[in-house]
Amino acid sequence: MSNMNKVIFGSTKDSDMHYAVKTPVTSSFFYLETRGKKYALLDKVDFSIIPKNLRIKSVPLNPFSEEAKKLRLKTSDRNKLAYYIFKRYGLMGRKVQIPIHFPLDMADFLRRKGAKLVPAFPFFPERAVKTKEEIRYIKESLAHTKMAFRIIENILRRSRIRKNKIYYQNKILTSEFLKQEAEKALIEKGMFDLLGMIISTEKQTAIPHHIGFGPILPHQPIVCDIFPRHRASGYFSDMTRTYVKGRPSPEIQTMYAAVLRAQNAAIKKIRSGVSAKEIYDITANVILKNGYHIGDYGFIHGLGHGVGLDIHEKPSLKANSEDILETGNIITIEPGLYYSRLGGIRLEDMILVTKTSFQNLTNHPKKLVIP
Amino acid sequence: MSNMNKVIFGSTKDSDMHYAVKTPVTSSFFYLETRGKKYALLDKVDFSIIPKNLRIKSVPLNPFSEEAKKLRLKTSDRNKLAYYIFKRYGLMGRKVQIPIHFPLDMADFLRRKGAKLVPAFPFFPERAVKTKEEIRYIKESLAHTKMAFRIIENILRRSRIRKNKIYYQNKILTSEFLKQEAEKALIEKGMFDLLGMIISTEKQTAIPHHIGFGPILPHQPIVCDIFPRHRASGYFSDMTRTYVKGRPSPEIQTMYAAVLRAQNAAIKKIRSGVSAKEIYDITANVILKNGYHIGDYGFIHGLGHGVGLDIHEKPSLKANSEDILETGNIITIEPGLYYSRLGGIRLEDMILVTKTSFQNLTNHPKKLVIP
Numbered sequence: 001m002s003n004m005n006k007v008i009f010g011s012t013k014d015s016d017m018h019y020a021v022k023t024p025v026t027s028s029f030f031y032l033e034t035r036g037k038k039y040a041l042l043d044k045v046d047f048s049i050i051p052k053n054l055r056i057k058s059v060p061l062n063p064f065s066e067e068a069k070k071l072r073l074k075t076s077d078r079n080k081l082a083y084y085i086f087k088r089y090g091l092m093g094r095k096v097q098i099p100i101h102f103p104l105d106m107a108d109f110l111r112r113k114g115a116k117l118v119p120a121f122p123f124f125p126e127r128a129v130k131t132k133e134e135i136r137y138i139k140e141s142l143a144h145t146k147m148a149f150r151i152i153e154n155i156l157r158r159s160r161i162r163k164n165k166i167y168y169q170n171k172i173l174t175s176e177f178l179k180q181e182a183e184k185a186l187i188e189k190g191m192f193d194l195l196g197m198i199i200s201t202e203k204q205t206a207i208p209h210h211i212g213f214g215p216i217l218p219h220q221p222i223v224c225d226i227f228p229r230h231r232a233s234g235y236f237s238d239m240t241r242t243y244v245k246g247r248p249s250p251e252i253q254t255m256y257a258a259v260l261r262a263q264n265a266a267i268k269k270i271r272s273g274v275s276a277k278e279i280y281d282i283t284a285n286v287i288l289k290n291g292y293h294i295g296d297y298g299f300i301h302g303l304g305h306g307v308g309l310d311i312h313e314k315p316s317l318k319a320n321s322e323d324i325l326e327t328g329n330i331i332t333i334e335p336g337l338y339y340s341r342l343g344g345i346r347l348e349d350m351i352l353v354t355k356t357s358f359q360n361l362t363n364h365p366k367k368l369v370i371p
Numbered sequence: 372m373s374n375m376n377k378v379i380f381g382s383t384k385d386s387d388m389h390y391a392v393k394t395p396v397t398s399s400f401f402y403l404e405t406r407g408k409k410y411a412l413l414d415k416v417d418f419s420i421i422p423k424n425l426r427i428k429s430v431p432l433n434p435f436s437e438e439a440k441k442l443r444l445k446t447s448d449r450n451k452l453a454y455y456i457f458k459r460y461g462l463m464g465r466k467v468q469i470p471i472h473f474p475l476d477m478a479d480f481l482r483r484k485g486a487k488l489v490p491a492f493p494f495f496p497e498r499a500v501k502t503k504e505e506i507r508y509i510k511e512s513l514a515h516t517k518m519a520f521r522i523i524e525n526i527l528r529r530s531r532i533r534k535n536k537i538y539y540q541n542k543i544l545t546s547e548f549l550k551q552e553a554e555k556a557l558i559e560k561g562m563f564d565l566l567g568m569i570i571s572t573e574k575q576t577a578i579p580h581h582i583g584f585g586p587i588l589p590h591q592p593i594v595c596d597i598f599p600r601h602r603a604s605g606y607f608s609d610m611t612r613t614y615v616k617g618r619p620s621p622e623i624q625t626m627y628a629a630v631l632r633a634q635n636a637a638i639k640k641i642r643s644g645v646s647a648k649e650i651y652d653i654t655a656n657v658i659l660k661n662g663y664h665i666g667d668y669g670f671i672h673g674l675g676h677g678v679g680l681d682i683h684e685k686p687s688l689k690a691n692s693e694d695i696l697e698t699g700n701i702i703t704i705e706p707g708l709y710y711s712r713l714g715g716i717r718l719e720d721m722i723l724v725t726k727t728s729f730q731n732l733t734n735h736p737k738k739l740v741i742p
Contacts, residue, residue: 024567026580044671045579062667069691077691103471104478104490119475180559187554193563196395196602208416209397231567296433300415320440320448 005096006033006123009082009103015309016099016123018234021050029061030082034089041085064088079109086115099123128306128314129328134235135352138307138330139361141230142237142350144189146364148182148226149241152199155181156245156370161218166245175199175212182226191228198225198240205242205344208301208336218246221343227311236311238332239362240348245370252345255337256368258290259345262335266303270333270351270358276321279303283335284319292337304332307350329353330361376467377404377494380453380474386680387470387494389605392421400432401453405460412456435459450480457486470494499677499685500699505606506723509678509701510732512601513608513721515560517735519553519597520612523570526552527616527741532589537616546570546583553597562599569596569611576613576715579672579707589617592714598682607682609703610733611719616741623716626708627739629661630716633706637674641704641722641729647692650674654706655690663708675703678721700724701732 008031012018020031021040030041038056041064042049050056061081068084069077086092097120098107107117122128130138155178159168166173178199186193200212202220216222225240242259244252266283280303284294292298302318307330315323317331325331334348349362379402383389391402392411401412409427412435413420421427432452439455440448457463468491469478478488493499501509526549530539537544549570557564571583573591587593596611613630615623637654651674655665663669673689676682678701686694688702696702705719720733 024582026567044667047578049578049581098475100474100476101472102475104469104473104475104488105471105492107475108490117475119479121476183558184555187558188551196397207418207420210420211395296415 003036004033004120005091005094006120007031007086007091007096007098007102008123009106010099010101012234014099014101015234015313016127018309019124019127021056022054023050024234025049030085031056032085032089032091034091039089075109076105078103079106082106082110083113086110086113091115097123122314125314127308128323129326130308130330130352131328134308135328135330137230137233137235138237138350141191141228141233141235142239142361144186144191144230145226145228145237145239146362147189148186148228149224149239149364151182151185152178152224153243153370156222156243159245161246164218166216166218173216174214175201175216176214178216178224186228190231192231193226193228197227198223200344202343203340206338206340206342208338208344208346216245219244219248221248221252221345223344223346225346225348229311234309236307236309238307238311238334238348238350239364240334240336240346241364241366242345242347242368243370244368248368249342251342253368254290255292255339255342255345258287258292259335259337259347260366261290262286262299263333263347263349266333266335267349267351267358267360270325270331270353272325272327272353272355274325276315276317276323276325277319279325279333280317280319280321283333287335287337297339298337299335300338301336304334304348306331325353327353327355374407375404375491376462376465377491378402378457378462378467378469378473379494380477381470381472383605385470385472386605386684387498389680390495390498392427393425394421395605396420401456402427403456403460403462405462410460446480447476449474450477453477453481454484457481457484462486468494493685496685498679499694500697501679501701501723502699505679506699506701508601508604508606509608509721512562512599512604512606513610513732515557515562515601516597516599516608516610517733518560519557519599520595520610520735522553522556523549523595524614524741527593527614530616532617535589537587537589544587545585546572546587547585549587549595557599561602563602564597564599568598569594571715573714574711577709577711577713579709579715579717587616590615590619592619592623592716594715594717596717596719600682605680607678607680609678609682609705609719609721610735611705611717612735612737613716613718613739614741615739619739620713622713624739626663626710626713626716629658629663630706630708630718631737632661633657633670634704634718634720637704637706638720638722638729638731641696641702641724643696643698643724643726645696647686647688647694647696648690650696650704651688651690651692654704658706658708668710669708670706671709672707675705675719677702696724698724698726 032039041061068081100119201216204210205221205223222243227238262283287299304317306313336346338344352359403410412432439452471490572587575581576592576594593614598609633654658670675688677684707717709715723730
């Protein structure tokens, strides 16, 4: 742990809090790092649920709450409690790092009382470099996500095209049905789909984050982007494939080939010490060289991002990123091309950065056409 | 909408943002209310996904980002963009409400530049009073949750006790299995379990938020607290039942009866205009009159909370609440008793506050013993 004083207030819905205590806690509580020690100040409803091996001292919050309520201060009980804790742990007047989502009313009040709060992002920079345990968690999460893709591919393979509709087991195949089948299987593996998956069709695919709905159309791009989280570990995985059921147009085939080339070119160059910007630029060059665009249409988003307890975390692989890849980063490489007339193509793999090279954790076939 | 200027920055993971735009948006964006107009400043990846009928003007963010990057300011591109938008929409120097989870580094920067930011909680106070549409969404969410309870009850009923273990289909019945079965059924109904459900057994039940794990023990309390969210609408439901498979001790039976009495006494008094504190006090009195405790053991948590796009929202039914119940509030009434030696009992229903009375939306049997 760093020498900085650190304070988080929240539940483990906050991924920094989750990282700190490594177990789900649904009520808001205070987490402190100060003078080389770690504390969790917990309400009775959550007391004693933090794993012992983390060397975090669990402190019952309720006696403090009682004391704090008596303070004659014009603010909420919650802010009084924060003030009481800052005083009690000698944090007033000393630099204290807080996450950028620390409650603003609490920060305002503490500052009025003399607290020196420094918003820090990333709050735990070490989150970008995954431990062996974290790599195992992410691999496990990704293994289940790949299974969901196999289910989708199977359904598409077994479906039949009739009069510009796709039928599966004699029903019109929809985005909703595919999501449901993928999700049922994920749930059985202890995964949960926190943010909703993307299974978009035809023109929908031209909007990268369109979640998709309605009948899946034949001969048109189907973008599947699934990013569920493992319930037990809390770690995300993130993966995208684009398919066409039937016969894609030559334009779509060429676009797909360009995206695949751009992705391969980027992945090949990954190793510790390379800048994220360099990897982005390699991709962008392939896109441009193949006659596609960057900006308002074509390749319109970043190349990738770290994945862990957040679906988007450090490092960031954008045009203006200042991040340098490090051994133990797990990043997505997800180039895409989007044109409102044609639709979109995106391919996304998860890559572990190693000292001299990389490991493609996804390692799942890429085939546009499902006949 | 109110006359206040309001700004949110975030994705619809932020429930206030979800409330504002009523559709999932996974990337962070700016939402503005100013001079009687509403704006969503959206990245290309999310553009045009906000429903038209909300009368929110969708504005492409990318041209602003390009302009903002050129500003010679020592801060992140994101903060530059926020500053650019505040200037462009005439928000500098005027009072602007922001949610308490507004990014602190952004708030700090904007304030240094002269922004008058006022953290507001609740940010949209009107969220506490549900519209007809919201009531429908919550009823739908709750209907599916009740189905999950019926599944759990069925499994418990069909299970057999042998040598202090419970067997279902010849396997030892576990918390994990019950959660999986409940969740599979919820998923099929378009529900998702965002925060993890509680199915705890024996001593685990003495910690109200213990999520539970391992074999379910006979003759001991089983606390089931399920609070999933409907994927399509985003609305939560929240419900708790406590069971004993086998023969509960007389102490547990008496505790259950007291919790049920406390709950009924509270529910009976609900109507618009009554203070939340009064309802809490009624419950607390029943608990005390029955010889149980309030504070460190016994009834150790609040009585209930509003439910909507957040699992916990206004109004709050705690000992020190200043909230007054209003027609259209949907609240939980969930008294509980917890003793480390005996375990815990909790019962939770969702109640719609009406002008002269209440409506129990949960309306699901309460029976401790499953033989």
